[in-house]
Amino acid sequence: MKALLTIAWRNIGRHPARSGVLLAAIAVGLWAGTVSTGAINALMQQRMTYLIESEIAHVQVHHSHFPQEFRGADGVPEYQAIETWLANDGRVRAFASRAIAEGMLQSPIRVSGANIRGVDPEAERRTTIFHESMTEGEYLDSDVRQAAIVGGPLASDHHIEIGDRIVLTFENASGELTAAAFHVTGFFESASTEYDRRTVFVRAGDLAGLLADQPIRHEIAVLLEDETQAVALAADLNRSFPDTLARTWRELSPELNMLVELGDVMLFIVTLIIMAALAFGILNTMLMALFERMREIGMLMAIGMSRRRVFGMILLESTLLTALGATVGMVLAWGTIRHLGKSGLHLDQFAAGAAHLGWDSTIYPFLTTAEYASILAVVIAITLLASCYPAWKAIRIRPLEAGRDL
Amino acid sequence: MSLVQTDNLCKTYHPETVPVHALRDVSLTIERGEFTSIVGPSGSGKTTLLNMLGGLDLPTSGVVRVDGIDLGGMRDGQRIAFRLRNIGFVFQHFNLIPVFTARENVAFVMLLQNRCKSDMLRRTDALLDAVGLSDRKDARPRELSGGQQQRVAVARALASEPKFILADEPTANLDSESAMNLLDIMERMNRDQQATFVFSTHDPRVIERALRVVTMVDGAVVKDERHGDE
Numbered sequence: 001m002k003a004l005l006t007i008a009w010r011n012i013g014r015h016p017a018r019s020g021v022l023l024a025a026i027a028v029g030l031w032a033g034t035v036s037t038g039a040i041n042a043l044m045q046q047r048m049t050y051l052i053e054s055e056i057a058h059v060q061v062h063h064s065h066f067p068q069e070f071r072g073a074d075g076v077p078e079y080q081a082i083e084t085w086l087a088n089d090g091r092v093r094a095f096a097s098r099a100i101a102e103g104m105l106q107s108p109i110r111v112s113g114a115n116i117r118g119v120d121p122e123a124e125r126r127t128t129i130f131h132e133s134m135t136e137g138e139y140l141d142s143d144v145r146q147a148a149i150v151g152g153p154l155a156s157d158h159h160i161e162i163g164d165r166i167v168l169t170f171e172n173a174s175g176e177l178t179a180a181a182f183h184v185t186g187f188f189e190s191a192s193t194e195y196d197r198r199t200v201f202v203r204a205g206d207l208a209g210l211l212a213d214q215p216i217r218h219e220i221a222v223l224l225e226d227e228t229q230a231v232a233l234a235a236d237l238n239r240s241f242p243d244t245l246a247r248t249w250r251e252l253s254p255e256l257n258m259l260v261e262l263g264d265v266m267l268f269i270v271t272l273i274i275m276a277a278l279a280f281g282i283l284n285t286m287l288m289a290l291f292e293r294m295r296e297i298g299m300l301m302a303i304g305m306s307r308r309r310v311f312g313m314i315l316l317e318s319t320l321l322t323a324l325g326a327t328v329g330m331v332l333a334w335g336t337i338r339h340l341g342k343s344g345l346h347l348d349q350f351a352a353g354a355a356h357l358g359w360d361s362t363i364y365p366f367l368t369t370a371e372y373a374s375i376l377a378v379v380i381a382i383t384l385l386a387s388c389y390p391a392w393k394a395i396r397i398r399p400l401e402a403g404r405d406l
Numbered sequence: 407m408s409l410v411q412t413d414n415l416c417k418t419y420h421p422e423t424v425p426v427h428a429l430r431d432v433s434l435t436i437e438r439g440e441f442t443s444i445v446g447p448s449g450s451g452k453t454t455l456l457n458m459l460g461g462l463d464l465p466t467s468g469v470v471r472v473d474g475i476d477l478g479g480m481r482d483g484q485r486i487a488f489r490l491r492n493i494g495f496v497f498q499h500f501n502l503i504p505v506f507t508a509r510e511n512v513a514f515v516m517l518l519q520n521r522c523k524s525d526m527l528r529r530t531d532a533l534l535d536a537v538g539l540s541d542r543k544d545a546r547p548r549e550l551s552g553g554q555q556q557r558v559a560v561a562r563a564l565a566s567e568p569k570f571i572l573a574d575e576p577t578a579n580l581d582s583e584s585a586m587n588l589l590d591i592m593e594r595m596n597r598d599q600q601a602t603f604v605f606s607t608h609d610p611r612v613i614e615r616a617l618r619v620v621t622m623v624d625g626a627v628v629k630d631e632r633h634g635d636e
């Protein structure tokens with residue numbers, strides 16, 4: 001009913017300061033909540049993309065024992081057949097096979113644990129962007145024999161310089177301790193200092209030769225044309241090669257899964273805060289307004305305004321007020337996210353710590369349409385819920401209030 | 407059948423603790439077209455009686471019938487709808503919706519009745535003209551004097567074409583000129599449109615102009631006189 005809308009609208013204008021404060025609070029709260037959700041999204045996405053692009057890729061194939069226990073002898077069975085299979089599958093953009101050993105790195109000054117990864121530089125370049133992490137020296141596709149690249153922090157712990165020799169010690173496939181010397185040709189720095197402190201890359205052929213007599217690979221990382229096909233491809237691989245285990249990036253990286261879940265939890269918390277603030281603001285303002293208008297509402301019911309209409313009038317007023325604030329907040333948030341999505345949000349002040357954990361210092365906030373919609377839906381739901389109480393209070397006002405003397 | 411009829415109306419506030427007998431066995435009938443004032447000292451039960459007649463409150467015992475219909479036999483919601491269709495109200499204060507203009511205030515009650523728009527506009531204008539507010543139709547209540555506000559309230563009460571109009575001390579807040587002016591309007595509406603008025607008052611000059619004066623003391627009707635031009 002148009003007249004109810006008119007009353008509601010003009011009642012909002014009755015206390016411009018009070019309405020303004022609620023409006024601003026809703027707008028600012030929603031803006032902050034939405035933008036921080038966008039930022040959280042960006043952090044998650046960045047981390048996910050980085051891990052996928054730099055190492056995990058979309059699907060990985062291992063020996064079926066691999067997830068429980070890593071043993072040097074457990075290479076991927078028939079790995080060459082799998083490589084042929086992958087080379088002939090249209091969904092696959094590139095793949096890289098890796099030999100892996102857990103062992104130690106020994107330099108003239110100290111010994112420390114090392115995760116030794118043997119990679120095929122050319123295949124790796126096509127599959128991951130790890131080569132972009134080189135900070136000094138050359139990647140493994142140089143012509144230096146027995147070349148190795150080490151993480152920057154590991155190198156400085158050991159005072160290693162380019163051209164130095166290091167000795168890598170590890171168990172071979174038959175369980176015997178093997179040691180071999182490698183020449184350091186470069187340093188890398190990935191997004192994770194932890195990772196850099198314990199990882200050494202060598203050529204797959206060099207490592208495999210030391211591990212076993214037959215060619216051996218422990219891991220095949222597969223990059224797809226389209227990420228959404230990961231589940232289907234992994235299933236196909238598992239069917240075709242029963243002794244191996246193919247898993248998607250979601251299954252592979254508990255960290256990523258945790259990240260996705262963390263993102264959801266953060267969204268939930270942000271929403272909860274917005275909800276609580278919104279509900280409180282509406283309740284406070286509307287109850288105050290109601291208290292002032294007891295006689296007026298009593299008069300309306302005395303002259304014959306039905307409860308349904310009184311209820312609607314109050315509901316309309318708070319909905320209108322929230323809708324205004326929410327619109328302003330959402331438009332601001334949308335604009336901010338669009339802007340930051342292009343120009344990036346610089347987290348320089350936190351970057352020192354962030355880099356340690358594998359974050360880039362610039363993030364690009366974004367929000368999916370579904371997320372915008374769900375925030376909006378929550379706001380609408382809470383507004384209606386929070387407005388019901390004052391509206392219910394209003395219809396319990398007795399018409400007698402109108403007749404009562406001052 | 408009388409327009410309004412009460413039988414042994416009693417109202418006791420706080421019956422459990424300190425009982426206040428605001429109405430004692432009030433039996434009264436109001437006929438169509440009457441111009442009745444309820445008078446009596448403060449606390450004699452005038453407001454209480456008007457509230458009962460208007461279905462704003464329910465008696466402790468006794469019955470109020472409007473056109474033979476028992477107001478006590480309705481549910482709250484039905485009583486609201488009944489008031490909308492049958493009774494007009496003029497209160498001492500807080501008659502009008504502050505955010506509405508005079509015109510909107512008068513039209514609103516017809517809007518609640520779901521009247522057709524053209525009818526509504528015509529009637530609103532005619533009523534505001536009749537109460538002498540032709541040039542203040544778009545003013546909000548706070549831009550009107552107390553007397554003008556009460557005149558809008560009378561126009562609003564008449565707008566819904568009620569069977570009768572209840573007015574609790576409609577002139578109490580007005581200076582004597584405005585009070586007489588309001589009474590002129592009420593009288594004219596009573597004469598020209600056969601509008602039935604029941605109003606309470608303290609004011610001797612107002613009492614003088616009533617055609618019927620019901621005097622209350624301590625919640626009971628002690629005198630019921632008709633005078634004047636009948």
Ligand SMILES: Nc1ncnc2c1ncn2[C@@H]1O[C@H](COP(=O)(O)OP(=O)(O)OP(=O)(O)O)[C@@H](O)[C@H]1O
Pocket residue numbers: 419420426427428446447448449450451452453454455
């Ligand atoms: N809500 C209430 N609760 C308790 N007692 C009430 C209530 N309303 C009225 N009374 C009492 O009932 C009696 C009649 O009150 P009422 O308001 O009807 O008198 P009145 O004739 O209208 O007086 P006035 O001329 O001062 O307006 C008074 O004693 C009053 O104190």
Ligand SMILES: [Mg+2]
Pocket residue numbers: 452453454574
């Ligand atoms: Mg009174």
